[in-house]
Amino acid sequence: MKKKIIATILTVGTLLSATACGGTVVDGIDKNKTQIYISIYNGGAGYSWIEKQKNVWNAGNEKYEVVLQPEKTSTKTVLNEVTTNSASVDVYYLAEAGYRAAISKDSLEDLSDILTMKVDGTEKTIGDKLTANQAYYNTWKEYASKSGEGMYMLPYSDSFIGLVFDYDAFVENNWLTKASAADAQVTAALTAQGIVYEASGNALTFKSYTGSERVNYTEGDYIMTAGKDGKYGTYDDGQPQTLEEWRTMINKIVSVGSNKALIWTGQYSGYTEDIVAAMMTQYSGLDAYNAYYSFDSKGEEIKMYDGSEKVITPDNGYAVYGLEGYQKAVEFMDTYFNNSRYVHAKSKSNISHSEAQNLYLLGYRNESSNPFSAMIVEGGWWENEARAMFNAIAERDADRGYGKRDYRYMLLPALDGQAGIDGEGNGSVLAVRNSGAIIVPKCSDSGKLAAIKDFLAYTLSDENLRAFTRETGVINSYDYELTEADREEMTPFANTVWDIYHDTENIAMIRPTLDFACSPIKFATSGCHNYYLPVKATVPYSCVIDALEAGASISEIVEGTAGYYNTDKWNDLLGQAKAAGFYS
Amino acid sequence: MKKALTTKKMSERLFIGSFIFYPLLLFAVFYVGVNFNSILMAFEFIDFEGNVTWAGFENFKLFIEQLTGENPYLKVSLINSLKMYIINLVICMPLYILFSYMLFKKCMFHKSIRFVVMIPQIISGVLMALVFTKFLDWAIPDIALQLWGEEEFPNLLKHPDYSFGTVLFYMIWSSFSTSLIVYPNAMNSIDPEIIEAGQIDGINNMFLELRYIILPLIYPTLSTFLITGFAGILSNPGPLTTFYLYDAPYETYNMGYYYFLQVVHVSNQSGYPVLAAGGLIMTILVAPLTHLFKWILDKFGPEVD
Numbered sequence: 071m072k073k074k075i076i077a078t079i080l081t082v083g084t085l086l087s088a089t090a091c092g093g094t095v096v097d098g099i100d101k102n103k104t105q106i107y108i109s110i111y112n113g114g115a116g117y118s119w120i121e122k123q124k125n126v127w128n129a130g131n132e133k134y135e136v137v138l139q140p141e142k143t144s145t146k147t148v149l150n151e152v153t154t155n156s157a158s159v160d161v162y163y164l165a166e167a168g169y170r171a172a173i174s175k176d177s178l179e180d181l182s183d184i185l186t187m188k189v190d191g192t193e194k195t196i197g198d199k200l201t202a203n204q205a206y207y208n209t210w211k212e213y214a215s216k217s218g219e220g221m222y223m224l225p226y227s228d229s230f231i232g233l234v235f236d237y238d239a240f241v242e243n244n245w246l247t248k249a250s251a252a253d254a255q256v257t258a259a260l261t262a263q264g265i266v267y268e269a270s271g272n273a274l275t276f277k278s279y280t281g282s283e284r285v286n287y288t289e290g291d292y293i294m295t296a297g298k299d300g301k302y303g304t305y306d307d308g309q310p311q312t313l314e315e316w317r318t319m320i321n322k323i324v325s326v327g328s329n330k331a332l333i334w335t336g337q338y339s340g341y342t343e344d345i346v347a348a349m350m351t352q353y354s355g356l357d358a359y360n361a362y363y364s365f366d367s368k369g370e371e372i373k374m375y376d377g378s379e380k381v382i383t384p385d386n387g388y389a390v391y392g393l394e395g396y397q398k399a400v401e402f403m404d405t406y407f408n409n410s411r412y413v414h415a416k417s418k419s420n421i422s423h424s425e426a427q428n429l430y431l432l433g434y435r436n437e438s439s440n441p442f443s444a445m446i447v448e449g450g451w452w453e454n455e456a457r458a459m460f461n462a463i464a465e466r467d468a469d470r471g472y473g474k475r476d477y478r479y480m481l482l483p484a485l486d487g488q489a490g491i492d493g494e495g496n497g498s499v500l501a502v503r504n505s506g507a508i509i510v511p512k513c514s515d516s517g518k519l520a521a522i523k524d525f526l527a528y529t530l531s532d533e534n535l536r537a538f539t540r541e542t543g544v545i546n547s548y549d550y551e552l553t554e555a556d557r558e559e560m561t562p563f564a565n566t567v568w569d570i571y572h573d574t575e576n577i578a579m580i581r582p583t584l585d586f587a588c589s590p591i592k593f594a595t596s597g598c599h600n601y602y603l604p605v606k607a608t609v610p611y612s613c614v615i616d617a618l619e620a621g622a623s624i625s626e627i628v629e630g631t632a633g634y635y636n637t638d639k640w641n642d643l644l645g646q647a648k649a650a651g652f653y654s
Numbered sequence: 655m656k657k658a659l660t661t662k663k664m665s666e667r668l669f670i671g672s673f674i675f676y677p678l679l680l681f682a683v684f685y686v687g688v689n690f691n692s693i694l695m696a697f698e699f700i701d702f703e704g705n706v707t708w709a710g711f712e713n714f715k716l717f718i719e720q721l722t723g724e725n726p727y728l729k730v731s732l733i734n735s736l737k738m739y740i741i742n743l744v745i746c747m748p749l750y751i752l753f754s755y756m757l758f759k760k761c762m763f764h765k766s767i768r769f770v771v772m773i774p775q776i777i778s779g780v781l782m783a784l785v786f787t788k789f790l791d792w793a794i795p796d797i798a799l800q801l802w803g804e805e806e807f808p809n810l811l812k813h814p815d816y817s818f819g820t821v822l823f824y825m826i827w828s829s830f831s832t833s834l835i836v837y838p839n840a841m842n843s844i845d846p847e848i849i850e851a852g853q854i855d856g857i858n859n860m861f862l863e864l865r866y867i868i869l870p871l872i873y874p875t876l877s878t879f880l881i882t883g884f885a886g887i888l889s890n891p892g893p894l895t896t897f898y899l900y901d902a903p904y905e906t907y908n909m910g911y912y913y914f915l916q917v918v919h920v921s922n923q924s925g926y927p928v929l930a931a932g933g934l935i936m937t938i939l940v941a942p943l944t945h946l947f948k949w950i951l952d953k954f955g956p957e958v959d
Contacts, residue, residue: 146918146919171702171922174702174703175703175704328805336809336812337901339901410805410806415795415805415806415807416791416795418808418809418812419790419791419795419809419811419812420787420790420791420809420811420812420897420898421791425791438799439795439796439799593922594702594922595924596920596922596924596925596928607726608724608726609726609727609904611904612901616901616903619812620814620903620904621814646702646924649701649702650701650702650703651702
């Protein structure tokens with residue numbers, strides 16, 4: 071008997087351990103329905119937004135039921151699962167979209183049907199929402215199709231990274247520039263824009279607004295300078311525009327007490343690579359950026375760090391790593407991110423993104439171990455991700471709860487001689503880190519596949535897209551409008567993110583993580599390299615800041631990066647990519 | 655009677671079989687199958703589409719080219735792996751034996767010491783590493799700030815000058831627990847009469863006792879540790895994955911970690927054959943050396959007599 075008891079316990083233990091793999095299903099299942107399992111990336115946007123949507127869809131569907139599995143599965147794991155037909159779920163909502171290899175191997179379902187669906191009660195199809203931004207659509211189509219045929223990934227979220235700052239704190243401390251009451255051009259521009267103001271000494275305060283476009287001032291607010299977009303009451307008001315103004319602002323910040331200008335997560339120091347990418351592109355221009363990933367400058371010469379100009383083709387693609395803009399970006403990083411006077415000491419440790427957020431939010435207490443940090447390198451999801459800390463702070467200080475402070479993005483300053491986004495030195499660049507995707511591994515059950523497509527289409531209705539943004543502050547890269555009520559419900563930061571994302575006239579979004587992951591030189595070769603390859607004495611680092619912190623000089627990084635690939639190494643990689651059918 | 659015995663034997667075999675079937679299955683799939691596939695793969699070329707062709711020794715050639723060419727990571731990994739083993743052999747092993755002997759002799763606070771050094775073994779490895787990391791991230795800089803006003807105390811796990819030393823320290827510290835369980839137990843199994851006989855023969859201090867009685871008698875345990883450590887010299891990643899996952903500083907790389915990263919980061923299956931060939935080369939290098947090492951230990955080790 072004793073043996074039987076032991077055997078039973080051990081057998082149960084063995085079975086439990088053998089079945090312990092796999093994600094956690096968040097709720098029970100309906101035995102009368104066929105389940106559609108969805109792995110949802112549980113990052114900054116969380117998954118509560120889709121829970122509500124799937125509950126409504128499940129209630130209206132008699133045969134199928136969507137079941138969520140929130141998890142943080144890596145791209146590598148998902149790629150492996152889908153290309154080996156071992157996926158344990160029917161749909162993936164992913165933070166990254168580097169699945170071109172899976173598309174090439176025919177491991178994913180074609181979701182083109184969804185693009186023709188009309189889910190808003192109007193003639194507008196989901197495809198119409200995707201093609202509204204033609205430039206973005208073209209890139210997405212290239213990565214999500216098989217040589218232009220089909221659509222094997224649908225966009226999910228599109229979140230950029232930048233320097234987040236507390237606008238209220240910056241105004242209180244006089245770190246932004248106020249509009250001058252004595253400047254007739256300023257007052258004329260305000261009047262032309264429909265902004266009614268009052269003079270307050272040499273400054274101006276906002277009184278009311280008669281225009282039609284949204285402004286982000288409330289009565290009594292100081293009116294700041296117009297920012298790079300030239301308009302008042304927008305996301306960039308009061309911000310420094312030139313490098314000189316930027317330097318002045320940073321020095322003002324650190325001159326107060328033990329203030330620091332910047333903090334970021336040391337554990338994911340790759341966040342700072344998006345600053346490098348944005349600065350590089352802002353300097354060298356969008357054409358140079360495109361050449362950086364496509365290894366094709368379309369016959370145009372682009373300027374290198376050594377003063378030479380080169381036409382980039384796949385055959386000499388490695389030459390693009392000597393881009394002049396990269397040098398400028400490394401210089402910027404060295405001056406401001408590799409300077410202990412400007413940087414919170416914890417950024418050099420292994421602190422996680424959550425710890426960095428907590429330090430940033432608690433910085434106002436100015437404790438000796440955690441000085442105030444003026445800006446944090448973060449993505450559009452951060453406020454939602456840091457809700458717990460906001461709520462904890464709100465218990466002591468209600469004015470600092472979630473959505474109470476006006477957090478904004480600080481645009482990068484213009485460098486002398488930069489190409490900007492129009493080739494004439496204007497505009498700002500921001501880098502998208504999370505270009506999320508929805509993929510469906512091959513499914514042999516046509517009924518289930520139809521149900522999956524129906525659910526996906528449902529989540530892409532205007533109403534559900536709005537709900538996603540309203541709740542998470544994160545944007546999905548489809549064309550949908552928010553109502554004034556939506557905007558009121560969103561935090562000031564989420565509103566800023568929305569405004570920046572949609573200001574295509576002044577802001578260019580680049581997607582280095584996506585472009586790198588979808589570059590055949592990366593996914594179709596055995597080569598394993600990082601997307602900026604900062605090199606110190608032949609040792610490649612995963613990001614510029616790591617190389618700088620390891621003691622590399624600017625010239626070591628720039629020259630090392632430019633010379634990392636020689637003709638032989640490059641030809642080997644290019645040969646593999648060509649053999650796989652690319653760059654031919 | 656015979657039938658009853660047979661039935662009893664049958665059920666006993668079934669009982670035992672039910673226990674060993676699952677581990678045997680795992681062994682067959684995850685050891686025999688995986689290694690067999692790895693050996694085959696070393697001689698294959700796999701293209702992007704997954705088509706397999708015979709590659710002969712091309713993958714071996716490529717791996718040796720990487721090893722001898724400009725691959726700073728591979729070089730530092732090899733050096734660090736050797737350093738780790740040598741430090742373990744020259745510094746750690748004597749310390750393990752000394753501490754174990756002190757515990758065996760029931761020195762002052764031996765129970766507390768045993769408890770403290772066992773903590774890393776009791777608590778999950780990931781949790782221990784997390785506590786250690788957070789201690790370095792938060793406590794040490796704060797202590798430096800409070801005591802010396804040092805605002806820029808380096809992070810010991812990230813700074814290029816200290817990261818390898820810190821990893822090494824953690825390895826030594828966390829491996830103490832295993833050693834302080836195994837060695838004292840081996841020492842406790844020594845018959846007290848042998849020690850008493852030694853004392854009669856003139857072994858009248860602890861050093862002599864350790865040298866002439868304890869070490870020879872625990873030598874089989876000692877040599878097992880040395881041999882298994884040697885066999886794993888090129889495959890042991892240490893705590894790097896727990897500390898850094900994919901982003902260990904260059905200075906801390908070792909062969910086990912290098913291989914882990916290569917497998918994790920390889921873009922598609924076309925990268926695996928070179929790694930498989932590399933693995934085979936490593937085995938070819940280490941296996942005979944391990945046997946040689948074992949032979950030396952057996953031949954020149956202390957005699958129990």
